[in-house]
Amino acid sequence: MCVVTYFQHKDCKHIWAVVTEPCGPWMGFSTCRNIGDGTTKETPKFYRTKMRPCPRCAEDIVGRMYDRNAVRVVDRMGWGVKFGTGPDEDDWGVDVRFGACGCVIL
Known part of the structure; x- marks a missing residue:
């Protein structure tokens, strides 16, 4: 099962999830059958950071797209x-x- 970690940027307050330990090559949000299957999982790790760039802000400022299989911006x-x-x-x-x-x- 893929391990997901949550991050929140200290400045913009956006939250995003990252597949930090994939269960296989190229496994992630779009390809791992264990993500979103309705089974109970352990509480994910949650970190507040300034060093990691926020994918939403980086996309707005720089215009680069992030890999949605490895990273997902959290709406709520x-x-x-x-x-x-x-x-x-x-x-x-x-x-x-x-x-x-x-x-x-x-």
């Missing part, structure tokens, strides 16, 4: 709690997710 993040029989998306239960705007029950 939220965390939640699962009440039910198991941790995975397909298990019986209720997901309560907390976003920036409040609480959402799915």
Whole structure:
């Protein structure tokens, strides 16, 4: 399974995710079947940085595109709690997710 790490730039506050340990050659967001499959994963690492360039700002300023298989800019993040029989998306239960705007029950 690919390992994903999150970064937030200290100046622009943009957040992006990077496949820091691919599970195979050329594996990433577009090609790894374990990303976005609905199974519970460990909480990813999250770093605040000034040294790593923000892919969104670098694209706006320099005009270069970033590899969307290895890097994804995060639009919004939220965390939640699962009440039910198991941790995975397909298990019986209720997901309560907390976003920036409040609480959402799915």
